[in-house]
Amino acid sequence: MTEGALLAAEAVSTGEAVTFWIVGPVALAGALGMVFSRNAIHSALWLVLTMLGLGVFYFVQQAPFLGVVQIIVYTGAIMILFLFVLMLVGRESSDSVVETLRGQRQAAIVAGVAFAALVGAGIGRAVYDAPVVGLEEATADGGNVVAIARILFTDYLFAFELTSALLITAAVGAMVLAHVEKEPSERRTQKDLSTARYASSRPGTLTGPGVLATSNSLDTPAILADGQPAADSAATGIEMRELPPVPDHDTTPTKGTPR
């Protein structure tokens, strides 16, 4: 056993301790921030911070592969996907504050904290001053990455292959829940649409909202020449604004209004 390994087996090196005490509080702050943020986007960003902290821990613990995977896959891919989804579904916090069971929240907090204390104390007692074992063997022959590759294709080969069933199920499930299959007859081609438009009474483009109106907002209908709102300029999916009454144009406008 080399001197360095002996050191690793018995004590934590200074560098590791310093890194831990710097990154540890940051990761913990990220976790707390994630739980207590009102805004879902902020929560996600706090979680990114925690995950980056965990990635650093893995590097320090001589698990470079895990560290890289943590940062690239979790922080890089999954969390960003998460942010995409949050942006798509809207980010307003719509937490229900109505308690269906009286006192449920308080009871849950007390029980949760007590449970965490129990498990934390138990695990802390078990691993405090526990000897470091297995690092030598795990990284002996070609290092961490080679060792992971080896056990992935020997001891854990079946778990690895079985994961493919999981991925197929997930793909099928996503298709089932999100994909609406269209009948061939209900899909209108550009040609159909064009024919229908020229057959209609108004082949030209419709007026957009806001044209000649007092505002160019999307919820303002266009104004016709007589000052009435144009009904067919309404945008779909939003409620149109009520226009102020048409001003009376009988009075002659004053000339040369000073700017």
Place this chain on the structure above:
Amino acid sequence: MIDSPSVSYTGLSPVLFVLGAALVGVLVEAFVPRAYRWGVQLGVALAGTLGALISVILIAGRNELTLSRAVAVDGPALFIEGTLALLGVLSLLLLAERSPDMGGSAFVAQAAVPVGTVRDRQLATLTYSQTEVFPLATFALAGMMIFAASNNLLVMFVALEVLSLPLYLMAGLGRRRRLLSQEAALKYFLLGAFTSAFFLYGLALLYGYAGTVDLRGIFDQAAGSEKSDALFVIGLAFLVVGLLFKAGVAPFHAWTPDVYQGAPTSVTAFMASCTKVAAFGAIIRVLYVGFGNNDWTWRPVLYGVAIVTLVVGSVLALTQTDVKRMLAYSSIAHAGFILTGTIANSPAGLSSTLFYLLTYGLTTVGAFAVVMLVRDADGEAGHLSQWAGLAKRSPLVAAVFSLFLLALAGIPLTSGFTGKFVVFRAGLEAGAAPLVVIALVASAIAAFFYLRVIVLMYFSEPAADGPTVAVPGLLTTISLAIATAATVLLGVAPGAVLDLADRAALFVG
């Protein structure tokens, strides 16, 4: 250069048949025109499950660990795989039922179309349905088989996910009362994901304790170890939470009634029978193979859990007014009965658990198949008051349902009696007399609500606008006939199957 692990394809053949059917099913979904899909999918799925059943019979008696000790091929594993394949066939027949008299298929035409839209109402008038349920069901079945056969906690975890994901999806694909069905799927998914995390955390702690996820490795590490037991005990506790959730054992049972009620009844039949079999298969393997020498850690806990389960299941079932919810609580109570045998930690405990799982699964599939038959204009007539006087409308269906209820209650000459008898005997031999007494009281309470339904069916006046009893389609008829025959046979002449369970009760590894 690494040596690839040896694979016993013969030993794995039941799993490979079902997994193969699932993969072919996904391809069928992509390439076969919609008009033929239903038939082809049913054929593929049945070929896979029947193939698995036949290969289990052919390789019975094998004892080996394959794929670097990841998967066990031994008596309990093969017995559970055979039971799952048989129940899988029966459930697939129910899943595939689409006779017009029973309201067509139970599955939605397109799950992605929002509930209540114009398009949704349009699709409800069409006959086709989402045929993805067949590959999903076979994936779930493969996951269940591996779940009960894995000798390695990591494989067990992946198998747990493989069996759970399709079930979450299938629960949400109901054609009628779609919002209820989707709510059931969401509840099941959230709670299931939560307990999967418990399982995974327990796995990690046990790895921290033993340095291995191999069940035998954990057994060896725990024998005569000087290490602190804290990681071992906490890890085991978390692991057991994950397992008990899948088995629907109180206090982790809260999802059961809602999910059983909301999911399409054929899916409920599949979940209630197969999932319970797989979960108990995994529980006995983990506890006996991995922790058999340390039963002071889990026996007292499971003793208490069994009592809570028995009380919750049988007492709350009394208050139910919906047939599916009543059967859900009855399934919770049955989990308690099975635990009575399991905590024995003896070969008798193992063989009685295996036998009980088989009888319970067959009876449950049958009972839910009958629930599919009693219908009114809105679909299935779930409320118990609608079942009043059913015997006058349809004596045969009422008689068959009564048989299943009597079997669930454990009346002599039905399979349920034999099952209860063997688990109680195993519990008594292991010195769990108080538990057996509580289980007996619980079965008396349970018998009351089963008999109440029978009384309701036979001695009440039928409601004026009561439900009609649909003529079962061919597939449901086959399924019901097998379940009925098995329930009677296992009650009258259980000897051969009991022998089989006894001979199967030996773990490898």
